[in-house]
Amino acid sequence: MRKIKYKKGRKLQPYVLEYTGIHKSKESEMQLFVYDNFDLAEYEDFKDQDLDKYIDLKKTNWLNIHGLNNVELVKTIGSYFEIDNFMLADILNTTKRTKLEELPEMLFFNIKSLLPVEDSDNIKVEQISFLMKEGVLISFQEKRSDFFAHIRERIRLHSGLVRIKKADYLLYILLDAIMENFYITIENEEDKIEELINLSKNSADPIILEKIEKHRDNFNFLKRSIIPLRDSLYDIKSIKEDNLFNVMEADSFIFFTRLHQKSLELLEQIESDMGSLESASNFFFSAQTHKMNEIMKTLTIVSAIFIPLTFIVGVYGMNFEYMPELKYENGYYTIIGIMVFIGIMMVFYFKKRKWF
CATH class of the missing domain: 1.20.58.340 (Magnesium transport protein CorA, transmembrane region)
Structure with missing residues (x-):
């Protein structure tokens, strides 16, 4: 598991733009979706020099960037959309915790996406960042992944509300897709806890205790990742109460309230699972005694x-x-x-x- 050391991460000046992640061999790629209720234009292998040509602020524009190793590309995107350097630095610095930044005409949101590593007790981590302006949502991913494949299909097939709603609803369903990964990770951890409990009934091998401690670390890491997400989603309520932020429609706040409820459910599930893990540890020691x-x-x-x-x-x-x-x-x-x-x-x- 690649641990995110929020307090011990590499020290960078706020305005220094340098990618600190591990996917440094990934080439940067961009895709652009421009759509409304009636039309859809999709551009694969999109180039930054085509921004003026294809961005249409009368519609919803979703610019998705895979790979953050190309810092110059990130600077170009930042310059075109008038993004402050401190936000670009947060996009490139993957040691930062989940956060929400509200500016008069822009919303910045970054989040940790977690998934279990196949045939391992580790968890893989990827930082995903979002910038939302009027009519535009930009997503920054460290590498190409399948998190949003079903959302692209929904856009192409005009399924659900995604083509009817604006960029704020698109941000909601993208965040919802990332939060589903938390459920997958927790479910995977729960299956392994059940295996450990069964093993502890039939074996006194000390490796069982090592595995229990490993999964306790995983749950603590999950908890540290979800708590700032919960706080950020709660802060969106204050945006509604301020009544000054026009990028989000009034009827879209309810969707983010649902995400906040999901984050609470995830934390409650983690607390319950950590209790089960503690029970497994106690059972192991009781069996030994x-x-x-x-x-x-x-x-x-x-x-x-x-x-x-x-x-x-x-x-x-x-x-x-x-x-x-x-x-x-x-x-x-x-x-x-x-x-x-x-x-x-x-x-x-x-x-x-x-x-x-």
Whole structure:
């Protein structure tokens, strides 16, 4: 898992534009959708020199950028849409936590998208940023991915409200798609927790405890990623109350309220799952303790049986000349019989008391 160290990330000056992510070999690509309720134009392999030619502010424009390694391209986009350098720096600096920035004519939103790594206990992280202006939504992704493939199909097929609504609704469904990845990640973690609980019932391997701690770290990371998202979605309510931000339509705020509710549900689910993980850890230690108690009980019973026998052996092992019973012809067999009888009776007594 690539951990986002919010406080220990690489220090950059606010206006220094440098990509800090790990996908530095990815070439930057752009796609542009220009649509309204009646028309759709889609441009694959879009070039920055075509911005003046194809951007139509009378319609909704979705410019999607894959790959942030080309800093000059990001600067060009920023210059064309009059984006402040501090926002561009936040787009390129992937160590930043989820945040929301509101300017008079622009809304900036970045978010961490999380997904489980196949056949691994790790989580892969990608930062996705959004800039929304009147009629324009720009999304910045670190690499090409399938997060928004179904949304592109909805636009092409004129499915649902996406072509009827404006850029604010498009931002809502894009954020909703990213939040679905949180559900997928949590569900994957829950499946692994169930496996760990079953393993802890049948095995005392210490690797189980290591896996439990690994998944506890994963849940803590999920929590740290969702809490700032929850706060940012809540802040959108204040935008509505200010009544000064005209980029979002009044009837679109309800959609972001739903996302806020989703973030609360995710946090509640994480708390519940962390409780299950704690139960798995407690069960592992309880099973270990129970196993140790069973071993100690067996050893104690064996020791208790041999205590009187050891006493008898000790008495007749003394080297006194005038000890009684030493001259008995069948004394050896008699003592052995008594010792066997004592042992049997003690086993019978322990069984009756259900001590084993």
